Amino acid sequence: MWLLDGFAWLYDLNRFTGTLLMWFGVLVLTAAVTMNVQSNRGKLWGFMITTAGAVFILVYLESLKLVGADKAIKGVVSNFVVMTLGGLGSGLLAVAITQGPTPEEDKQARGFIRDRLLDALEYAFVYVAICAFTVFAVCLPLNLLGWPPVDEHDLLSLLMVCLGALLGYAITSRPNRLRNWEQLGGCALVALLLLLSPVYAQALSGLWEWSWAAVLGLHGFAALALLRTIWFHRSEWHST
Known part of the structure; x- marks a missing residue:
């Protein structure tokens, strides 16, 4: 308990002690990861930890209600966090990029993409395509009838999401299309899914305000139906 009491005392010492403790924690976590995983993967993990930690700390600083001299101190602390954690993350990323993966790491990465990532992306694209097409098919006649929650922009967004998800499914369903391009193709497919997500969310905003229960x-x-289909196919595969 004395350790927790000491931590609480340090945290409440002034308005910026908590920020410095979080900064120190991010440094320790980054060092632990990079020292225990002495490969490019460890350096990439360290880059992500420092980046996420810096963003979290900066958001925390912005949430503080400060007046007077504390505002100037906040600027100094923010610059300190950006320079230290940002510099550390940039250095780790630069080393990971310039060194390149070892043959074993490259083989592991390609195997993970073929055996795990592409399957997960295939299911995700199928789910997004089914949901987007269903909402589009339901909302199109309602829009023609002048139903307020759905406009032409939302319908166009739903159609774009559906077509983009079908494109992603067409690629992930045939892993041979990414032969010798697994890593680049995997990154591109993840980027496509991340790009479609906010477009789809924006298209559903009108329906969400009208009836969030119907959207959920x-x-x-759709999620239950997809999980049932996955379970059925896996059961069939194990039985054979």
């Missing part, structure tokens, strides 16, 4: 119900039913 549709997506929940």
Whole structure:
């Protein structure tokens, strides 16, 4: 308990002690990861930890209600966090890029993409395509009838999301299309999914305001149906 009491005392010492403790924690975690995983993967993990930690600390600093001299100190602390954690993350990323993966790391990465990532992305693209097409098919006649929550921009966004998800599914369903391009193709597919997500969320904003229960119900039913299909196919595969 004395350790927790000491931590609480340090945290409450002044308005910026908590920030410095979080900064120190990010440094320790980054050092632990990079020292225990002495490969390019460890350096990439260290880069992500420092980046996420810096963003979290800066958001925390912005949330503080400061007046007078504390505002100037906040600027100094923010610059300190950016220079130290940002510099550390940039250095780790530069080393990981310039060194390049070892043959064993490259083989492991390609195997992970073929055996795990592409399967997960295939299911994700199928789910997004089904949901987007269903919402589009339901909302199109309602829009023609002048139903307010759905406009032409939302319908166009839903159509773009559906087509983008179908494109992603067409690629992930045939892993041979990414032969010798697994890492670049995997990154591109993840980027495509991340790009479609906010577009889809924006297209659903009108429906969400009208009936969030209907939106959740549709997506929940689609998720259950997809999980049931996955379980059925895996059961068939194990039985054979």
